[in-house]
Amino acid sequence: xxxxxxxxxxxSASRTEPRFAPDALDRRPVKPSKLGYNVGMLVVGIIFIAxxxxxxxxxxxxxxxxxxxIQYGQLMAQGVxxxxxxxxxxxxxxxxxxxxxxxxxxxxxxxxxxxxxxxLGFMAARNMSPLPVYVVVRFILSVIRAxxxxxxxxxxxxxxxxxxxxxxxxxxxxxxxxxxSIGTLxxxxxxxxxxxxxxxxxxxxxxxxxxxxxxxxxxLPQVMPExxxxxxxxxxxxxxxxxxxxxxxxxxxxxxxxxxxGARDWDRIGIVLVVIIVVTMLVDQISAFIRHRVIHGAGVxxxxxxxxxxxxxxxxxxxxxxxxxxxxxxxxKSARAAAGL
Amino acid sequence: xxxxxxxxxHSTASHSPATHGASxxxxxxxxxxxxxxxxxxxxxxxxAVVAFIIFWITGVxxxxxxxxxxxxxxxxxxxxxxGLAVMLLTLLVCFRARTNTMGAFGALAFIIMSYWAxxxxxxxxxxxxxxxxxVEPRLMAFLDPNWSYIWTVRDxxxxxxxxxxxxxxxxxxxxxxxxxxxxxxxxxxxxxSQAIKAVNxxxxxxxxxxxxxxxxxxxxxxxxxxxxxxxxxxxLMFNIGIxxxxxxxxxxxxxxxxxxxxxxxxxxxxxxxRLAILPQVLPGFVSYGxxxxxxxxxxxxxxxxxxxxxxxxxxMLQLNRFxxxxxxxxxxxxIIVVLLVDMFSMYIRRKLL
Numbered sequence: 001x002x003x004x005x006x007x008x009x010x011x012s013a014s015r016t017e018p019r020f021a022p023d024a025l026d027r028r029p030v031k032p033s034k035l036g037y038n039v040g041m042l043v044v045g046i047i048f049i050a051x052x053x054x055x056x057x058x059x060x061x062x063x064x065x066x067x068x069x070i071q072y073g074q075l076m077a078q079g080v081x082x083x084x085x086x087x088x089x090x091x092x093x094x095x096x097x098x099x100x101x102x103x104x105x106x107x108x109x110x111x112x113x114x115x116x117x118x119x120l121g122f123m124a125a126r127n128m129s130p131l132p133v134y135v136v137v138r139f140i141l142s143v144i145r146a147x148x149x150x151x152x153x154x155x156x157x158x159x160x161x162x163x164x165x166x167x168x169x170x171x172x173x174x175x176x177x178x179x180x181s182i183g184t185l186x187x188x189x190x191x192x193x194x195x196x197x198x199x200x201x202x203x204x205x206x207x208x209x210x211x212x213x214x215x216x217x218x219x220l221p222q223v224m225p226e227x228x229x230x231x232x233x234x235x236x237x238x239x240x241x242x243x244x245x246x247x248x249x250x251x252x253x254x255x256x257x258x259x260x261x262g263a264r265d266w267d268r269i270g271i272v273l274v275v276i277i278v279v280t281m282l283v284d285q286i287s288a289f290i291r292h293r294v295i296h297g298a299g300v301x302x303x304x305x306x307x308x309x310x311x312x313x314x315x316x317x318x319x320x321x322x323x324x325x326x327x328x329x330x331x332x333k334s335a336r337a338a339a340g341l
Numbered sequence: 342x343x344x345x346x347x348x349x350x351h352s353t354a355s356h357s358p359a360t361h362g363a364s365x366x367x368x369x370x371x372x373x374x375x376x377x378x379x380x381x382x383x384x385x386x387x388x389a390v391v392a393f394i395i396f397w398i399t400g401v402x403x404x405x406x407x408x409x410x411x412x413x414x415x416x417x418x419x420x421x422x423x424g425l426a427v428m429l430l431t432l433l434v435c436f437r438a439r440t441n442t443m444g445a446f447g448a449l450a451f452i453i454m455s456y457w458a459x460x461x462x463x464x465x466x467x468x469x470x471x472x473x474x475x476v477e478p479r480l481m482a483f484l485d486p487n488w489s490y491i492w493t494v495r496d497x498x499x500x501x502x503x504x505x506x507x508x509x510x511x512x513x514x515x516x517x518x519x520x521x522x523x524x525x526x527x528x529x530x531x532x533x534s535q536a537i538k539a540v541n542x543x544x545x546x547x548x549x550x551x552x553x554x555x556x557x558x559x560x561x562x563x564x565x566x567x568x569x570x571x572x573x574x575x576x577l578m579f580n581i582g583i584x585x586x587x588x589x590x591x592x593x594x595x596x597x598x599x600x601x602x603x604x605x606x607x608x609x610x611x612x613x614x615r616l617a618i619l620p621q622v623l624p625g626f627v628s629y630g631x632x633x634x635x636x637x638x639x640x641x642x643x644x645x646x647x648x649x650x651x652x653x654x655x656x657m658l659q660l661n662r663f664x665x666x667x668x669x670x671x672x673x674x675x676i677i678v679v680l681l682v683d684m685f686s687m688y689i690r691r692k693l694l
Contacts, residue, residue, distance in 0.1 A: 054503030
């Protein structure tokens with residue numbers, strides 16, 4: 001105190017003498033060993049180089065890449081910006097029709113998935129179902145999640161419903177997407193159910209409700225906004241996933257993509273890509289708006305009216321579920337929800 | 342958490358407590374949900390009729406509903422009429438349940454969207470029994486896969502795994518940088534952040550197979566060495582989109598304390614991002630990386646269809662030869678590999694985080 005009082009004048013920043021000889025406590029802390037980190041980095045580096053050799057890819061192709069991107073990019077831009085005459089207008093309508101078919105495929109797929117995912121989600125939630133049911137349903141769901149949707153498409157749906165846009169291919173794609181959606185959707189829904197507030201459950205049990213009444217009056221009102229958000233998320237994912245099924249013959253934008261790329265028709269490729277980007281971003285925006293509205297209610301503005309990617313608080317991403325994460329999957333839930341994005 | 346209505350002010354006036362008959366004790370009557378305004382519901386009914394007319398005009402189905410009325414027989418297209426009935430019924434239920442306007446509109450929009458999507462994909466399950474004979478041979482092949490074939494495509498598996506590793510590592514690195522620029526917390530200014538976000542949402546909106554076709558075309562073929570190159574580049578774009586989006590959202594929500602401390606200590610932007618933000622998001626980053634690696638395994642198998650090499654190409658070859666027992670072997674191996682990668686990444690995640 002007294003020291004400070006006397007030395008407080010401006011410019012007199014003289015140091016006070018240390019009262020003790022410096023000992024171990026005054027030394028800077030020892031840096032923790034970085035050995036583990038360095039070894040880890042080294043291993044990753046070795047794996048990386050080995051993997052580059054493993055792909056057998058021709059790195060020299062990269063040298064020509066910028067030139068060809070510019071060249072073909074110009075061709076595509078010419079295609080997009082040319083004055084639409086009869087044929088070009090036809091290309092645009094065809095592209096939009098194919099993209100809307102993709103959206104329809106994704107919607108039907110999401111509906112099929114949603115239909116099954118709600119009951120399965122309840123069966124896979126530990127606080128809602130007995131242990132044997134829980135274990136069996138969890139196992140089935142993890143098998144479904146491990147199977148890529150092209151497998152459902154190739155093995156069952158395409159032969160069952162037929163190929164091509166006209167011949168049932170769209171329905172085949174939708175069913176394949178629907179079946180493979182079940183796994184992720186049910187898992188996310190079961191996690192939302194496991195994270196519900198226990199109060200309403202307890203009070204409805206105390207007032208003598210049976211299991212169905214419990215679900216109807218205590219659980220569903222709590223999880224429904226989140227469930228709707230999860231479904232919409234999957235809808236966005238399915239729009240992108242339907243493209244790969246389209247290449248296999250399931251109709252939609254994927255079929256058109258493989259046709260125009262097969263012909264190397266750069267005008268049309270440019271048009272198709274622009275249509276994909278516009279429609280996908282539009283659907284994402286609408287879906288993000290609805291998700292935000294459903295989760296937060298009206299009146300809560302999403303931050304600052306940003307035009308892009310403004311789904312800062314998606315249902316499955318935010319929330320107190322972190323503590324109740326199930327053992328087989330501690331990945332961030334927003335990452336899970338974006339599966340196949 | 343409830344879906345609140347922005348237009349509930351319409352309906353509060355119509356709520357009249359007097360109708361309940363005042364009790365002898367003079368207690369206030371039990372509160373009820375306010376009655377929604379009938380006018381708005383009438384408007385929604387009009388919307389349903391407009392949708393019905395559009396369905397009628399654009400519908401291609403020849404199914405016709407005949408309504409005999411004795412002196413004259415009315416006809417109407419079957420499916421649009423069913424659609425209209427469902428829409429009006431839903432509105433009625435919503436009205437009786439006193440759903441607010443926004444909820445009723447949402448239900449109506451849902452039905453219209455579903456009708457449109459269902460009619461676009463010609464949704465029907467009636468053909469399944471007669472077409473089941475097409476599926477049976479394939480399912481039989483799946484139950485009896487050609488196990489010896491699995492070992493002969495091990496090189497293709499190696500290519501697929503390698504592609505996934507390379508794309509994951511490079512994609513995560515680029516994604517980290519982009520995320521740093523995209524989040525307003527860590528970017529130099531708001532303009533940069535908005536621009537990067539716009540670019541990123543364009544990158545994300547093109548599906549992975551679109552990128553694969555694009556790079557195959559750019560590089561000029563799928564000859565030896567060129568296919569995997571195109572595949573890696575396609576997966577790279579796919580990964581950049583995911584990692585940049587997820588990570589920039591993580592950066593948005595970092596604890597501001599360390600950032601402020603770094604600013605107060607006079608750190609420049611690089612130092613601040615390196616020392617105050619990166620350590621906070623590192624666990625999330627590793628986790629996203631492992632997740633993206635899983636996605637890449639599936640995606641690189643799928644992308645083989647467009648000829649970027651790897652196991653997908655081998656599968657497509659067998660599929661075109663109608664050698665279903667070989668396809669079945671590959672698909673089963675794919676499921677096993679995906680499960681193994683899943684377990685491996687779970688192990689790493691547990692070790693690291």
